[in-house]
Amino acid sequence: MDHAAVGFQVEGLATLFTHLGENLEAIGDADEVAAHYDRVLDEIATRKLDGEVSVKLTQLGYDLDVERTLAHTQRLAEKAAETGKTLWIDMEGSNYAEGTIAFYERLKADHPNTGLCLQAYLRRTAADVQRLLPLDPQIRLVKGAYAEAASVAYQTRHDVDANYVALAVALLEGSRKGHQVRLGLGTHDVRLIEQIAEHASAMGLPKTSFEIEMLYGIRMDQQRRFASAGYLVRDLIAYGNAWYPWYMRRLAERPANVIFALRQMIG
Numbered sequence: 001m002d003h004a005a006v007g008f009q010v011e012g013l014a015t016l017f018t019h020l021g022e023n024l025e026a027i028g029d030a031d032e033v034a035a036h037y038d039r040v041l042d043e044i045a046t047r048k049l050d051g052e053v054s055v056k057l058t059q060l061g062y063d064l065d066v067e068r069t070l071a072h073t074q075r076l077a078e079k080a081a082e083t084g085k086t087l088w089i090d091m092e093g094s095n096y097a098e099g100t101i102a103f104y105e106r107l108k109a110d111h112p113n114t115g116l117c118l119q120a121y122l123r124r125t126a127a128d129v130q131r132l133l134p135l136d137p138q139i140r141l142v143k144g145a146y147a148e149a150a151s152v153a154y155q156t157r158h159d160v161d162a163n164y165v166a167l168a169v170a171l172l173e174g175s176r177k178g179h180q181v182r183l184g185l186g187t188h189d190v191r192l193i194e195q196i197a198e199h200a201s202a203m204g205l206p207k208t209s210f211e212i213e214m215l216y217g218i219r220m221d222q223q224r225r226f227a228s229a230g231y232l233v234r235d236l237i238a239y240g241n242a243w244y245p246w247y248m249r250r251l252a253e254r255p256a257n258v259i260f261a262l263r264q265m266i267g
């Protein structure tokens with residue numbers, strides 16, 4: 001994992017680390033996960049990596065003890081701040097959306113160096129963007145990875161993609177109006193990224209007004225192309241033993257992932 005991160009740095013690609021895991025059985029497990037991320041932040045600092053960390057609230061005990069989860073994230077955010085880094089929060093299934101956003105509002109109040117993932121497939125996200133803009137948010141915008149009902153989520157690719165662009169533009173507009181917005185585009189959809197880049201340029205914003213974030217190993221040619229064209233590119237490195245549910249979701253998204261994952265395992 002760290003070899004990859006050092007290699008990226010040479011190529012001008014930054015990294016985002018996430019330890020794969022799902023909902024916990026016991027709160028003690030959350031303390032271990034927090035201790036693990038603490039060590040990852042130490043490694044990032046010692047090796048002077050351009051790396052950040054993204055955590056899932058359920059992995060830090062959210063289902064069992066929200067206040068303890070908040071204390072864990074506050075501590076990790078403080079540590080990340082020592083080296084000028086952001087602590088990111090993943091977005092999980094839609095039944096966690098309101099709780100996760102409210103959690104982020106509390107965390108962000110005292111820890112400006114925190115960021116949140118928002119999902120373009122959720123109908124509520126446009127309102128969430130307006131709700132969060134006054135906080136000067138750091139947002140990673142993704143399409144969304146869970147199976148969600150039509151009552152809460154757009155179902156067609158066309159609708160999700162259109163909302164993705166509209167949300168990115170709303171966040172860039174927020175930047176232009178003076179909010180301190182950090183925007184990460186967490187997608188491999190190069191067509192969408194290019195549309196958003198055109199909007200940003202038409203608004204007079206620099207190429208660095210957003211960041212492109214893709215999974216490690218996917219579309220590396222495009223990642224390098226964007227980096228050499230002057231865009232900020234960050235690679236998500238997902239690792240750990242709890243890879244199975246995560247892998248099944250990636251698999252459901254795209255059967256070609258099977259071949260990719262098999263190559264990674266035997267390669």
Ligand SMILES: Cc1cc2nc3c(=O)[nH]c(=O)nc-3n(C[C@H](O)[C@H](O)[C@H](O)COP(=O)(O)OP(=O)(O)OC[C@H]3O[C@@H](n4cnc5c(N)ncnc54)[C@H](O)[C@@H]3O)c2cc1C
Pocket residue numbers: 016089090091092117119140142143144145146186187188189190213214215218219236253254256257
């Ligand atoms: C950095 C990052 C963080 C994320 N964090 C979260 C999170 O916190 N919560 C959450 O719900 N989801 C998260 N996701 C997952 C996200 O929601 C999508 O499920 C995932 O990124 C696939 O959608 P896409 O945007 O790449 O678009 P898609 O529409 O799936 O793909 C767009 C195009 O990209 C190419 N492509 C996509 N995937 C592959 C592939 N595997 N191999 C080759 N080409 C491919 C294809 O040409 C495709 O046409 C994250 C994704 C990234 C990259």
